[in-house]
Amino acid sequence: MGTHVIKMPDIGEGIAEVELSQWHVKVGDLVVEDQVLADVMTDKAMVDIPSPVHGKVIALGGQPGEVMAVGSVLISIEVEGAGNLKESAAPAAVKEAPVAPKVEAAVESKPAAAAAPRPAAVCQGPIVAREADERPLASPAVRKHALDLGIQLRLVRGSGPAGRVLHEDLETYLAQGQSNASAPAAAAYAQRHDEEQIQVIGMRRKIAQRMQDATQRAAHFSYVEEIDVTAIEELRAHLNEKHGASRGKLTLLPFLVRALVVALRDFPQMNARYDDEAQVITRLGAVHVGVATQSDVGLMVPVVRHAEARSLWDSAAEISRLANAARNGKASRDELSGSTITLTSLGALGGIVSTPVLNLPEVAIVGVNKIVERPMVVKGQVVIRKMMNLSSSFDHRVVDGMDAALFIQAIRGLLEQPATLFVE
Incomplete structure (x- = not known):
């Protein structure tokens, strides 16, 4: 040997x-x-x-x-x-x-942890014989999912490479154990004393370093604006009904990308990168929109290149392609670098207000919050409208507060009067 x-x-x-x-x-x-x-x-x-x-x-x-x-x-x-x-x-x-060059919030993702918590040790699926201190292979998202479901991860058989436990393995464990779910209801109130230490390495370390670097180097300030998206949502529904079967369904994101493109014509200082070591601001004509995306290994920012030259459906198809590639770990390094401005959204989970962290060396990031129906006063009448906030952050070393407010209000005007998105 x-x-x-x-x-x-x-x-x-x-x-x-x-x-x-x-x-x-x-x-x-x-x-x-x-x-x-x-x-x-x-x-x-x-x-x-x-x-x-x-x-x-x-x-x-x-x-x-x-x-x-x-x-x-x-x-x-x-x-x-x-x-x-x-x-x-x-x-x-x-x-x-x-690896995402920089990262922010996720775009229209549905975290696995959103499942309702279940009592610990209720389901007894196919059990794997592991030592009590043996740590099975699993991503942080899967570990969080298992914790929310009350599953001891070391008991779950992994179907991934090298026995890695996947989200579907947790569902299989639960499904095969439903018939054995006989633990008393009081188990949901049992005291817990378990702890888990997770080493910050790999992708999580890289994300932590870059988020810390962004907040330490840039002078962040955020601006929040309320937008009536009733008209744009009606247009989106109409286009999906008429063309969805042949061209694909549109989400709100391609409309937001289009609004960025049009607004940046009057605010080129937002579509820029700042080299703080060389003290040089580079304004770019091309609009390369980073779309923050959640994956099992962390937050990534695939880039929709030359958004200024794309139609709604072209942007929608590219956003979908890049998001899937990022989530599946198949996006190339070129697809994850070179953005000039970033769009970040948590979709239906977007909350009311957020404070997104800049994607250095960019100087602006536009954050999208969830759409809610609220009573609003329009021309003296109380009517139900679909409202959404934009929570955006800027680098105050480069962008003045007045310019940031005017930029977001320009986006607001475009989205509230959607015909103006396509008037040249």
Whole structure:
């Protein structure tokens, strides 16, 4: 038998060190060629490290969260053959799962945690034999979902890669255990003393660093404006009824993108990036709209490029394509960078007011809150209207308060009189 040592590969772009995000194997596991061994994170991407050989894992070179230099020992695998030590770098053609360059709130997502909490230990689905202190593979979203459902994650069989527990595994566990749900109702009021420590590594660490960086470097200020979206919602419903089957359904987002494009013609200072080290503001003619999107691994900002040249349905199709790619971990680095202004929305969960964090080096972010029906006074009459707030943030180092207010009020005017969105 021999030992094959795999070293941290040179991922390129001048990167000298990477963060070990997650192991997919442990000492004693048998692995096959091309099986993913670990995830590592660069400044721009999450990278899968596959095995170049068949064998048995005999040593791991680091712990999740550890920053490792390129060329350092990543993992040692016992292989059949001569007893001499063999070394190699992991294959260069690794699979990349993009990292959001900056992140904010989610766009029209439905978090798994929205399910109603259930009493702990009520359902007994297919149980997996794990040690009490063994931590199963699962994303933070899945862990939160399990906590809300009252499920001990270590008892759930994972169907994902390397036994990773997925959202559907939780549903399967519940569905198969309904017939055994015999715990007394009082269990819902039982005292709990469990704790869980979650290491801030990988994507979550990157998000934390960039959010902290944005709030420390930029002089944030927010402006909130109320908008009557009754007319735009009536137009959207009409277009969906007439063209939805052939062109696809429209959400409010493509109308908002169009409103941004038109308003920016009069407020070019909002479509800009600020290099605070060089003290240079770059105003751009192209409108590349970042659309903040929730995924299982964190918040990402895919970019709708050249929104100024897109129709409503073109924008809608691109928003949908990018959101799906981001949520599935298939968006490229180019699709996650280069935005000039960001649009962030929590959809129906958007609340009344929010204070979005800037997507540096941009100087403006427009936040969308939920639509609610409220009685309003129109021409002396009380009528029911659909109302929505825009909660937007700006970099006060670049954008004056008056300009920010006028910019948002311009968007308000366009949305309240939707015909003006298309008047050239």
